[in-house]
Amino acid sequence: MHDAVAQIAAKIVAGDARALARAATVIENRTPEADALLRELGPHAGRATVLGITGPPGAGKSTLVDALVRAIRREGKTAGILAVDPSSRISGGAILGDRIRMQAHHADPGVFIRSMATRGSVGGVARATADLALLLDAAGRDYVIIETVGVGQDEVEIAGVADLTVLVLVPGMGDDVQAIKAGIMEIADIFVINKADHQGAERVEGEIQGLLSLRNRSDGWTPPIVRTVATEGAGVEELLAAVNEYRKTASRTKSQIPNPKSGFAIDHLGIAVKSIEAALGFYEGQLGMQVSLRETVSHEKVKVAMLPAGGPRIELLEPTDPESVIGKFLATRGEGLHHVAVRVPDLNAAVERLRKAGARLLNEPQTGAGGHRYVFVHPASTGGVLLELIEGS
Ligand SMILES: Nc1nc2c(ncn2[C@@H]2O[C@H](COP(=O)(O)OP(=O)(O)OP(=O)(O)O)[C@@H](O)[C@H]2O)c(=O)[nH]1
Ligand SMILES: [Mg+2]
Structure with missing residues (x-):
C-alpha cells in the first residue's frame, strides 16, 4: 500500500499529467488513499505561487483567469486552475462559458483545470481546495489559481489557502464597495478593477484608495490597484507583474492550512x-x-x-x-x-x-x-x- 502510494507520488512530482488528474479525483472524493498521498506529496510542495481570485458574480474572474494563464504560458510557466463555487450558485450559463474557455486550454498539458461545485460545508471545500492546491504545487505547477465567487465569509476562509488574494471589482459598484469591505477587503493583496472599458473605473479606484488609506498592513505591503479589460487581455501583464512582486517582497503565512506534514x-x-x-x-x-x-x-x-x-x-x-x-x-x-x-x-x-x-x-x-x-x-x-x-x- 505504502509503496504504491509512493510510486504515484513520484510520478506526480515528475510531472506525469495522467497521474496528476487521477490523484485530483482521489483527493476530491476523499478516498482512503488521499491522506497517505497528501502526506507523501507535502515535502514536495511550497514552490508554487498560489493565487486566490475572488469577487462578485459576473465580475469577469474566469475571463481574467483565462487571460492570466495565457500570460503565464507566454512566460513558459505552467498553471493549475481550481474553480470553486462555495454556494453552488453556478448558473448553467456560467458553467457553459467556463467550459468553452477551458476547451481553449484543453490541448495544453501546461494548464490543469478543475471545477468544484460544493456538496458539503464550506469548511469541506476549503479543505479540498487546500489539498488540491498542495497537489498542484507538488506537481511542479508554477502558478496555482483558485477562482471563488462572492463577497462573504466563505471566500475569506478559502483565501486562507492562497499565498495572495486578488479581489476583482468592476466599475459601477458604487456603494457596494462599502458594503463588501468588512471581510473581503481585508484579505485583498491586489485589487483589480476589471471591465475598465466601462464607465466609472476612477470612482471605484477612489473608493478603494479611501479604504486602503485607513489601514496599515503589518507586512508593509501596499495593495496595488490594477485596471484590466479581461476580454482583451489589457492590463493582465501588469497584474502578473504585481503578483510576482508580491511574491518577492511580502508573503503571508499559510497558518490556516492544516499542516500536511504533521496531520494535526x-x-x-x-x-x-x-x-x-x-x-x-x-x-x-x-x-x-x-x-x-x-x-x-x-x-x-x-x-x-x-x-x-x-x-x-x-x-x-x-x-x-x-x-x-x-x-x-x-x-x-x-x-x-x-x-x-x-x-x-x-x-x-x-x-x-x-x-x-x-x-x-x-x-x-x-x-x-x-x-x-x-x-x-x-x-x-x-x-x-x-x-x-x-x-x-
Ligand atoms: N466589457 C467587458 N466585459 C467583460 C470583461 N471581462 C469579462 N467580461 C464579460 O463579463 C461576463 C462575465 O464574465 P466571467 O468571466 O464569466 O465572470 P465571472 O466573474 O467568472 O462570473 P461567475 O464565475 O459567474 O461569478 C462575460 O460575458 C464576459 O465576457 C471586461 O473586461 N470588459
Ligand atoms: Mg467564473
Whole structure:
C-alpha cells in the first residue's frame, strides 16, 4: 500500500499529467488513499505561487483567469486552475462559458483545470481546495489559481489557502464597495478593477484608495490597484507583474492550512452556552461571524451551531436536557470553554499511544456530528482542558 502510494507520488512530482488528474479525483472524493498521498506529496510542495481570485458574480474572474494563464504560458510557466463555487450558485450559463474557455486550454498539458461545485460545508471545500492546491504545487505547477465567487465569509476562509488574494471589482459598484469591505477587503493583496472599458473605473479606484488609506498592513505591503479589460487581455501583464512582486517582497503565512506534514490541526473550540440564540446575538449580531451549520446531536442531547473562524470553527453547544454532559457542565461551571478539538491523522494509533502512556480517555472512539470518529481525553491528562480528538478530515 505504502509503496504504491509512493510510486504515484513520484510520478506526480515528475510531472506525469495522467497521474496528476487521477490523484485530483482521489483527493476530491476523499478516498482512503488521499491522506497517505497528501502526506507523501507535502515535502514536495511550497514552490508554487498560489493565487486566490475572488469577487462578485459576473465580475469577469474566469475571463481574467483565462487571460492570466495565457500570460503565464507566454512566460513558459505552467498553471493549475481550481474553480470553486462555495454556494453552488453556478448558473448553467456560467458553467457553459467556463467550459468553452477551458476547451481553449484543453490541448495544453501546461494548464490543469478543475471545477468544484460544493456538496458539503464550506469548511469541506476549503479543505479540498487546500489539498488540491498542495497537489498542484507538488506537481511542479508554477502558478496555482483558485477562482471563488462572492463577497462573504466563505471566500475569506478559502483565501486562507492562497499565498495572495486578488479581489476583482468592476466599475459601477458604487456603494457596494462599502458594503463588501468588512471581510473581503481585508484579505485583498491586489485589487483589480476589471471591465475598465466601462464607465466609472476612477470612482471605484477612489473608493478603494479611501479604504486602503485607513489601514496599515503589518507586512508593509501596499495593495496595488490594477485596471484590466479581461476580454482583451489589457492590463493582465501588469497584474502578473504585481503578483510576482508580491511574491518577492511580502508573503503571508499559510497558518490556516492544516499542516500536511504533521496531520494535526485545530478543528474547533466548543463553547457551552445556555442559549445559542442569545450567544449568536454576540457572535453574529455584534461580531459579524456567520453560522455555517446547525444541527441537533440527539445522543449527546445537544444543539450545535458552527461558526467558521479561519480553518477552525467555534462550536456553540446548548443542552437540550439538563442531565446531558453539557447540561451538567453549565450547572456546575457556568457558560464557557467546554473543550478544544484537534484533528489527528490516525485516531486508533493516537488512542493506542495514549492508553499505553496512561492518559485518561473518556470514551471508546465513536462516530459523532458530521460522521467523524472522535474520542475525549480527560482534562487531568491534558493540562486542564477537555480535549476532543477527531479523526482525519
Ligand atoms: N466589457 C467587458 N466585459 C467583460 C470583461 N471581462 C469579462 N467580461 C464579460 O463579463 C461576463 C462575465 O464574465 P466571467 O468571466 O464569466 O465572470 P465571472 O466573474 O467568472 O462570473 P461567475 O464565475 O459567474 O461569478 C462575460 O460575458 C464576459 O465576457 C471586461 O473586461 N470588459
Ligand atoms: Mg467564473
